[in-house]
Amino acid sequence: MIEDDDDENSKTKDDGTDKAWFETCGGFNRYEVMSAFQKGVRRSDVEVSMFCAWELCRSGFGSVYWSRAKTTLVEDLMLGYDSAHVPAAIYNLEQLAKNKFEMDSRMGCGAAMKAARIMAEAPSSHEVLHMAEYWEGIAPERLEAINNDEEPEHDFPVNHDEWGDKSYQILDLHTRRGKAKYGRDLAHFWVESSRTSEMTPIERTYKERLMRNNEAGYPWRDVEDNDAMDGPYEFSEAEIEHALTSTDRDDPWKGDGDPEQTRLNDAG
Structure with missing residues (x-):
């Protein structure tokens, strides 16, 4: 990917000679420096990534650096739960470099270098x-x-034929086919489709209270016209135990239900 250059390119090379439109102050081809930056982030090489950020920005190519940085965010960083803050940090540093400092100033280059460090230290994928x-x-x-x-x-x-072995969880009361074909109701949702992979203690506590006392503990008055919420319900101990069990990360779609039924086969 080759970004357009919106920066002025009036600088000279480090030896005082004129530089071509594609050259950096250090005599590098700017496109190769951009590539080195992205490959450095991809390989978690902090020093190379920071150098490339500095070299591009001091040479008047700040706009193309920040453009490549945002491309690299999407292409090469995992941005999972532990690094989901990275895009916001990069955005804020870019705003500092562009609006508080000059992009080719020492502080502007510093903001770019900090962004490069953050990206190189984040898990790449x-x-x-x-x-x-x-x-x-x-x-x-x-x-x-x-x-x-x-x-x-x-x-x-995912299977194109009614979602295959995932259908029992997917085709619930929130889908037309789940309601109309399989009669899935709110009870099915509580027992199966609402289960999570990391059920917190407070989630488990209140879900159990809701299931055991849903006649009084659920606002049925708000859903009187919804056929899929035809409670209140009475749940068996097997249903409650299953509903309060976290899903398995290694087998997240495993369920004890028959896709043709609205409840668990072995319940009650």
């Missing part, structure tokens, strides 16, 4: 592009096979 490109690639032949009543050679991670 190129997964989103690999996944998106693969799904885009297989999409036409996949749907063509389905339309011809054939099994796709390459498929998405």
Whole structure:
């Protein structure tokens, strides 16, 4: 990816000679420096990433640096729960570099370098592009096979036929098919579809209170016209135990229910 250059390029190289439009003050090709920055972040090389940020910004290429930084955020950082703050930090540093300082000043370069450090220290992953490109690639032949009543050679991670073994959790009262075809109600939602992978103690406490005392503890007056919320309900101990059990990260869609039923087979 080659960004457009909106910066003035009136600087000279470090030896005092004129630099070409594509050159940095250190005599590098700016496109190669941008590539080195992104590869440095991808490989968690803090020093190389910070140097490239400094070299680009001091050379009058601050705008293209910040553009590449934002591209790298999406392409090469995992940005999971522990690093979800990174985009906001990069945005704030960019605002400082552009609005409080000059991008090619020492402080402007410093803001860019701090952004580079944050990005290089964050967990890196190129997964989103690999996944998106693969799904885009297989999409036409996949749907063509389905339309011809054939099994796709390459498929998405969810089954096209009513979501396969995930249907019991997905097709709940919040979907038309869950309500109309399978009769899924709020009881099914509490027992199965509302389960989480990290159920907190307070979540477990109040969910149990709600299930055991839902006649008084749920605002039924607000849902009188909804057929899928035809409570109050009485739950078996098996249903309550299942509802209060966190889902398994290694097998997140595992359920004890029959997709043709609204409750657990072995409950009650």
